[in-house]
Amino acid sequence: MDHTVTVQAVPVEAEAVRHHGVPEKTVPRRPPAVPATSAALADARYVLPLRWDDDAGLAGLARYLAEVVTWLPVTVVDGSAEELFTAHRRALPEAVEHVRPEPRPGRNGKVAGVMTGVRRAREDRIVVADDDVRHTRRSLERIVGLLGHAEVVRPQNYYLELPWQARWDSGRTLLNRALGGDWPGTLGVRRSVLLGAGGYDGDVLFENLELVRTVRAAGGRECVALDVLVGRVPPTVPHFLGQRVRQAYDDFAQPGRLLAELTLLPLLGWCVRRPGRWIAGAVVVCGTAEAGRRRERSRR
Numbered sequence: 673m674d675h676t677v678t679v680q681a682v683p684v685e686a687e688a689v690r691h692h693g694v695p696e697k698t699v700p701r702r703p704p705a706v707p708a709t710s711a712a713l714a715d716a717r718y719v720l721p722l723r724w725d726d727d728a729g730l731a732g733l734a735r736y737l738a739e740v741v742t743w744l745p746v747t748v749v750d751g752s753a754e755e756l757f758t759a760h761r762r763a764l765p766e767a768v769e770h771v772r773p774e775p776r777p778g779r780n781g782k783v784a785g786v787m788t789g790v791r792r793a794r795e796d797r798i799v800v801a802d803d804d805v806r807h808t809r810r811s812l813e814r815i816v817g818l819l820g821h822a823e824v825v826r827p828q829n830y831y832l833e834l835p836w837q838a839r840w841d842s843g844r845t846l847l848n849r850a851l852g853g854d855w856p857g858t859l860g861v862r863r864s865v866l867l868g869a870g871g872y873d874g875d876v877l878f879e880n881l882e883l884v885r886t887v888r889a890a891g892g893r894e895c896v897a898l899d900v901l902v903g904r905v906p907p908t909v910p911h912f913l914g915q916r917v918r919q920a921y922d923d924f925a926q927p928g929r930l931l932a933e934l935t936l937l938p939l940l941g942w943c944v945r946r947p948g949r950w951i952a953g954a955v956v957v958c959g960t961a962e963a964g965r966r967r968e969r970s971r972r
Contacts, residue, residue, distance in 0.1 A: 712813040713744040716797040721773070721785025722760070723751040724803075730763050732905070733803055738765045743809050744799075747792060749773050749785035778874015786883070787871045790863050798866075800883075802857035806832060806903040814900045815860040823892030824884050825860035826853060827900035828970075838906035844919075847957075849964030851929075853896040855880055855922070857904060865892045877918055878925040899968040 718740055724730075740746055747769040750757050761770050771792065776784040786800050797819045799812060811827065818825045828849065831838040848854035859880055866872070866883070869890040876882045884894055907915065923930045943949035965971055 710743065710809070710813060713809075713816055715795050716744045716799060716812070716816040716819075717789075717793045717795040718744055718746045718807075718812070719786060719789030719793070719798055719800050720746065720748045720803060721751070721782045721789065721800070722748055722803055723781050723785070724756055724760075725752075727756060727759060729803065729905070730760065734763045734765065736806055737768055740807065740812075741765050741767045743812060745769070745793075745795070747771065747789040749788045751781050751785055776871075776874055778876075780874045780876060780879050783872060783874035783876075783879050783882075786879075790861075790866055790871075793863055796863045798861050798863050800859050800861065804905040804907070805829070805856075805858045806905060807858070808903075811900055811902045814897070815858075818895050818897055818900075819860050819862055821893070822895035823862045823865045823890075824887040825895045825897055825900075826884065827856055827858060827860070827897045827902050828854050829856040829858070829904045830901050831906045832903040833906050835906055835909075837909055837912040841907075841912070843961060846961035846964035849898065849967050849970075850960045851964075853898055856902065858902055859883060861887060862892070865890055876925075877921045881922075881925050899970060901970055 720737075737746055737748070746765075746767070748760070748764060749771055750760055751773045752760065757772070764770055769792070771788065773781065773784040774788045774791070776787055778784065789800070790798055797816050799807070799815055801807065815825050815827055829845065831842060834842065845854045855878075857880075861883065865887055869886050872879070872883045872886040888894055923933065939953070943953060
């Protein structure tokens with residue numbers, strides 16, 4: 673049975689993320705729950721798994737979370753080294769719950785971080801997001817609302833700025849949107865369903881796909897929310913290059929897509945002596961990407 677639902681709704685427009693000063697403090701214990709300022713977020717929590725080797729992006733993340741925590745409770749599950757963990761505790765807003773990941777089988781530390789945040793939550797609607805994701809209140813409300821009709825929600829990412837590496841990756845994103853939907857760095861999930869399934873496997877690289885598969889295997893419905901567009905900070909060039917092997921693994925986790933991509937090699941050979949065929953191929957690829965850009969009126 674196919675449990676995937678593609679949402680057709682009014683698109684979420686990008687909203688500018690405001691920046692606030694970050695107070696100096698220490699959070700030695702779990703802070704009290706922060707009441708949501710909107711009924712739409714009353715049963716929701718934001719979970720951010722974190723594991724950094726340096727703090728180059730700490731100030732920006734702290735400013736962002738200082739705003740998010742005014743909308744709904746936030747849990748940061750931090751697997752960084754002790755010195756960095758202490759620095760994060762000082763820099764993050766006082767209302768943010770900042771904890772260590774609990775032990776969990778598997779070599780993917782992000783899975784342990786996500787499951788720690790999910791288990792600690794009192795709320796049933798969980799928004800999981802990477803540290804480079806920048807939600808607006810409206811995008812959070814849309815995801816939380818969709819969790820009333822589905823057990824896992826897959827929104828779509830776009831880059832807030834477009835250096836060359838972000839433009840490169842945006843091409844992949846647009847092709848994915850045209851062919852069913854991109855895999856973002858943020859998901860919405862029902863806590864009760866994920867815990868009822870025993871969590872998801874920590875011995876995978878493509879952990880978001882594994883989470884969605886687990887929910888679907890437990891009878892949950894997946895909502896591919898093509899109109900819910902969530903900003904993302906572009907990666908640095910070294911990080912982008914370091915992710916190429918990981919990106920290739922993601923394709924192995926999607927056999928249908930991988931088989932389609934393998935047909936490109938004989939097609940390229942077919943085009944070698946016929947320049948006109950290259951042009952036709954380029955037109956097809958660009959047209960497909962443009963179709964992805966226009967899906968659900970998302971050009972804005």
